Amino acid sequence: PPHRWDRGPGRGGEAAMSLPENDAIFRDLPDILDLLAISVEAGLGFEQALDVVCTNFTSQLADEFSRSLKEMELGLPGGSRC
Secondary structure (H helix, E strand, C coil), X not given: CCXXXXXXXXXXXXXXXXXXXXXXHHHHHHHHHHHHHHHHHCCCCHHHHHHHHHHHCCCHHHHHHHHHHHHHHHCCXXXXXX
C-alpha cells in the first residue's frame, strides 16, 4: 500500500518521489540528523553543520540538503526551485 507521505500524481504531489527513494531518505534520516545535531552542539552554525553533513554523506537526502544549502548561500527564498 502507498505510504501516506507519497502523494503521487493527481493528489498534490505530481513531482513526488517514488517509494524506494522515500525509503532511502527515511533510512538515512536518523544518521544525518545525528551528525547535524553533533555538529551544532560542537559549536558550528547551522549552515556549517549542513555543509558537514553534505561532505560526509552520499545520499538522496544529503543531495537535498546540499541544494538547500546552495539556495541559502545564494539568498533564494525557501520555496524556490531553479
